[in-house]
Amino acid sequence: MKSLQDAIYNWLTIKIVSDARPEDTAAQETTQLFDQILAEEHDVESKELKRDALMYYVTVVQEGNPKEYRFPRDLIEVMLDQIRQEPDKYVTYPEED
Template identity: 40%
Template structure:
């Protein structure tokens, strides 16, 4: 998996987990992508920042600070799809 794809997948599921903190599947998937980023891409110090129209992911890779930006609408699509699907619309508090 390419670095940018892994970062985007991590971001999408991180947004889901933040919106649904009791969702164990979301938590486990965040941990899975965090591990991929750490082991396959040597990423550490992973942080996300929400801006007006995008999310910015900052991280350290090979002793260099880097960042990628992703459109907010694309990053939040997974959460939107989950919320709009009745079988996944359980209470997660």
């Protein structure tokens, strides 16, 4: 993933889904993948997430320097909204043994 902002956007979008659907193993695994991308490709040491009525705020520490990114909630929550509106299209399958 070339840009840190794109990686954070993708991580945040799937994190919101995985937080809302803890039983969704695909969402959990995808969140872990983006955690790994942030750490390995962008040297993100830590991240902090906050939100208000309109925005999500993600602060990351990269090479010791904090950087803040803002994303509109409606942009980030579009996937979760779609899942909630059409849950039959987003069935959670149990993990295979």
